[in-house]
Amino acid sequence: MTISLSDDTLSSVVRRRAPGVPVVLAFVLGIVVDANVAAVGWWGWALSATALLFAGLMWWLHCSRLLTCCLLFVVVGVGAVRHHDVWFVGEPNDIGLFAQEQPRPARVVGTIAERPQLIREKDEESSRPWASRERSVLVIECRKLRDGDQWFDVTGGVRVDVSGLASKLRIGDEVELLGRLSLPDGPRNVGEFNFAEFLRKQGIHAVLRCRSLDAVQFLKRPDDLVSQTQRQRVAAREHCEQLLRDKLSSDTAPVAMALLLGSRSRMTSQQREAFVESGTMHVLAISGLNVAILAMFVGFVCRLLNLPRGLTAISIFALVGGYAAITDAGPPVVRSALLVFLATLAWPWDRPTNANNLLAFTALGVLWWNPTDTFNTGAQLSFLAVAVILWLSTRRGWQSVETQLKAEQDAAKLTAKTEAEVARELAERLPKTAIRKALLGGWSKLRDGTAVSFFVWLFSSVLIARQFHLVSPVGLLANLPLIPVATVTLCLGYSMLLVGFVSSTVAGWIAVPFEWSLRLMLWIVDVAAEFSCGHRYVPTPPMWWLVGAFVCLATLFWWMRGPLRRHLGWRAFWLWTAIGLVAPLWPREPQPLRVSVLSVGHGLSVLIESPSGRTLLYDGGMMGNGRRANDVVQQTLWHRGHSQLDGLVLSHADTDHVNGVAGLLRTLPVGRIFVSPQFVDWNQSEVRQVLDTAQHCRVPVRLTWQGDSFPLGDGIRCRVLHPTANEKLSPDNANSIVLLIEYAGRRFLLTGDLERDGLLRLLKSPPQQCDVLLSPHHGSLGANTTDLARWARPNWLIVSADRRANLATLRSRFGPDTTVLSTADRGAITFEIQADGRLTCETFRVSIANDEPVRE
Template sequence: MRNRILCTACLLLAVLLAAAVWLGGSRFVKELETTALMQQAVSGDTVLVTGQVYAREIKSDYQVLYLKHNSIKFRKQQLKESKFIVYDKSIQEVKTGNQITAEGNVRFYEEPRNPGNFNEKQYYEKQGIHACMWSESVIVTSGRVWKVRDGIFSFRQKWKAVLYDFMGEGQGALLCGIMLGDKADIDPAVKELYQMNGIGHILAISGLHLSIIGIGMYRLCRRLCGSYAAGGMCGILFLFAYILMTGISVSAVRAAVMFLFRIGADMAGRRYDTATALAAAACIVLLWRPLYLYDGGFWLSFGAVFGVAAVLPLFRKLPAQGLWASVSINLSILPVLLYYFYEYPLYSILLNLFVIPLMPALLLLGLAGSVAALVLPWPGEAALSLCRALLTFYEWLCRTAVELPAARIITGRPSAASVVCYYILLSALLLMWGRYKIRRNAGTRKKCIAKYMIITGITYAVALFILIPGTCGREGQLEVTMLDVGQGDGIYMKAPSGRTYLFDGGSSDVRQAGKYRIEPFLKYKGTGRIDYAFISHGDSDHMNAIREMIDRGPLGIPIGHLVLPREEVWDDSLTELAALARDNGIKVFIMEEGQHIQDGGLSLYCLHPGGAYRGEPGNAASMAVWVRYGRFDMLLTGDVEGEGEAALTAAVDEAKEAWRTDGFDGILEVLKVAHHGSKNSTSAEFLEATRPAYGLISAGRDNRYGHPHRDTAKRLEDIGCRLFCTPSDGAVTVWTDGSRMSISAFAEGAGP
């Protein structure tokens, strides 16, 4: 670094900025400050917003308007808010630069309710946005237009229409995502397929896109003009216009800064230094958006360039440079992938060997085809047909890879200490490899290649050992988490043996709770499979998420066995679920009263419904499971109530009496309160029989049923039961070694 003064200065500044963000919080980062609107209003309050449109997006049935310099009228007060989002259902004709007024119910972005779930608040906070609203009508109060930016937006919409016309909606949307950064209409299954296989980066405007388009245009202009300066200016203007059109992302800003350094070096007759450009880009991004320090995209973008700049040169004399480039990038970003996404696509290195070399062809054909389509349709259609073929090939690669064994390794989130240890190991290996040089004779070359492959393999093995948490839970401990799925139920259990259980899974107010609430949590915990999924009864808020997980196939978390109550209490929903499970190769078990599952020291007893129950299917027929581990006892009740609760009360009395000779201490540590705390469940007679120390209630926030009901909560409190409820506590986790127990709520910052 002695001869890299600018690089050293930028690195020091980047470290200082990172420390200021990490330690300073809201004292340094204005995006973390509590705004006046956040202090005065709550989600659901009606507000009148007046602000200037600085960006907009067109969706199929609404538009998104990004506002700045906002004045918000709330209860006769005028409050200032730097940025705000309005979702306009009327799709009013609005241009960038217009000032608009809109009325609606404000909604503040929220933190995740479960470990591993998407942090909506942090995502928008990074952009300085804290609130949004849906509006039925938007009024333009000032006709001022930012002509350049609005012209670029209009051009983008016309370009998008050309791609849709010639490629169809499905692949047209995919090419729009790749070329224009517009991912709104991409089939979610295809998008997830790309991400799962490690090629999702091609859907984000990144350094790969900008290097192909920006450097390509720069070289073309330089040859046409015969001047580095003229070519450089043309390349810079074109690149900036392209970034404005596609969106100003972290990777785009990083690539643009490095592009400027490269062109500047050419124009000044100096040597381009990647390290200096990368360090300067990091400083600029952190000055522009300090909170991107916590963004996975930031670390992936800079980590990939670091891999190419620092790791790849060690392999530069080896054949198959594309393979070693992919290896180098993966070595650099592996901890980032696991820390932010909790899984590793095993075949991504191989897939990128095909995907990345074809990207220049895809982008150039897309550009040429789009231009030609406006003049002569048949050449444009021919070029875009080739794009269709390439995209079909990409999808075929992904679908083939996802069917291979261990297509993805779900690791869970590694600890920060593990990540630090990994990078210390990587640095040591870089220093060690740097001491070796490949000799020119063929025999030695083969030995060196073999040596490099062995060292690389060992590095991956050691890295995964360091980063991947153990497959079992805490040694000798049972872990139970009541997930916040909204108005529904979902309870995850991990046995000391490592076997996993899911008791119910569904929601009536959270869309795709399986995909967005349950599966991210499972990945965070390193759970790549649910061994047993229990369904208490056929209500959708207890089973639609599990049905969704089955439907998602290889994209979701697989389920080994489906456990249902006895067939006499099945309704149509349970019958259909059982058929769906069997069609997907999932074994369906029936668990009746008196049967139990033994998993080492863990026992799961079915107490209800028994043969004596003659009631109707539904809530009263919910399967109730008593969990025993050492001296720890927990009762899972589904939605049992009425006649079913009376039968369960009798079964509990009988079981307690039978277990007294088996070390039962007479205490029920945890009760999953039935039917979300409904008034019609958890009667005084049932509580007298169970007398739980802790009660867990799963319900949606501000749900229309009033769950948990105050009468039920009072009955529980009157017997000394301490309540944990997902509306206030988020996910609630219980740990026990069979003699001692701890319990914590995620929303209190004490998540697992």
């Protein structure tokens, strides 16, 4: 008897079980619970032991389903124990226990654990303008620490920052260092990158800063097999980098290093921004795409050489493993390489593989090695993208005709269908001519590529909007031509690197088409980035919306009956998206006026937020790297739900007050810029950059001077007290715009870098008693005089600086009625004024010194 297979029957036959999926989900659950709830580590052991006892009981009672649940609870406990051991439990002599927040002198002996990073900073990228533009970053595995006259045995990693290029040091070298030891610096503003947590995930609990190369003493270079292997690996990478620099142009070599080796430090800021805004940054990340293309490239070459499966698998193992080693075996490469290894293991024996199981056990291996990758956005995006692709491959509508017929042929083995009947059906459904077959194949690849690009973008855009505050729909179109171009580019690049170990001349021949393909890729990226509606920076989505969006999208995985356009989860997702867009427009309860002095080191950025949501920024810069000041302002705005600046006041033209403004203008809509007539000095590069960028972004610039007012609404009054319209004082600091903000009977006075003649002129005007005074010129004693203290009589004095100097003197000058706070130890300082005049102060960090407590 012949049995016909329906779609549902076929689906149930083809679908294989994936026991690895619930196992890894249980492991992740244990990690998440331990990270957010557990205060002690024994609970994981207790859960595993209890669940194991119940599992034995269920096995004895032959309750298979309850037995499975008990075993999954065992895995939950194991995940919790592993995370607790990595994150919370440390060695009793870990060097992090000796470090404090305040740096102190220390002498450390240890071994260089990673390849030294040699960094040559540009002037605009330097975070320390007074220091050397050349520095080295080392990761040291510590052995000894000297405290006073006594040496202690220690363990743990230390990140060392050395002024100068330590080009003679190699991985594995034993060194002795003299510097200032401290704990890694944590965030100082809302939404700021947590550098301390980033280092902690790598097992680094302290940082050491050395002023010069003389503070680094080489002791010995081990010659054991492990050290020699590590040095050979580093030498191979350096050879690849030098080959790319020699054979490619200065424009494409940095991109090639990022594409092939994962090193983006030599790319210009414009190139990085173009890849980010075009939605194509994933191309530069050494991830599954790179490793998969390398594995397919090696497999294709082996197939051309007619090599057996076993030798092909060995070749893939060797080259993928070597590539992972050359790229310093970063987490994305390890994830991708492990997935390729597991998939390739089945080839020599022609064993079937289950993609869901492969992905699950890859995730299990990665999370066992480092459980904190559970909270790594890069890891989440990587596994999410692969999961979406696997989901698409299981949907019958997205499979090619050949794939569907092959599935039916496999399923027919369970029925009375003969091979002749299956072959006849196959011949009837396949294209009859070569032209039709080529057209159908081309259309199938275009459809599949579009589907993969769309669904990967759709699922990942929620995470990207949350973490990176960016939505780039243009990436959907840009990735269609870019992925084939990037595939060819990667194959040419891999060929060039591989051949370069044998013949530099032949590698130079391959470099010619490699250069062309890189330029084509950059052209696609630039076109996509310049598309005006192609990307949008967005505020942080609320958590309730994120949870709802993922719930809607998750239904697409578990309920896939019927066409996608009629899918309930699909409709729910679009409805939920509309709710998320409308929610910010819903009337809100009245908010207080919020004035935040952001922590930007030696610089100034003050954000004013009105009760109705209008925003005004007073200055935006810091000494050295203006990109950090730009990031601090942006993250604060996005985390507080703002997507634009209604106004921007630039007090004067000093670098530490304006060098982050150009970046803000490129990423945020700005309503208007206010500057004084004295600001417009075309001989200053900072002024030219700000005004040129404002013109390019079509942001109007308005001149303002003494007597002007800024309308912010909600009863807020902003008055300019200084400077006058026609008189230019010397130096520029004396021309700083002094802004008085009044609301509900409270007063804030923002003074920029006011000093000397400008300060004397202000003090001649009627006294302005204020609640909060921004200390002029970062707490300088020359600007913060006793005359100013008597003139303003502030309740609060806020210093925006990168160190705590002068605070004691300032307290004595302003008297006991004035609370003096500094962003150097408090982080961002925020004042809120309610409509009834109540004023409260909140600091982002608790002071590290014994200052007086914060009071209202």
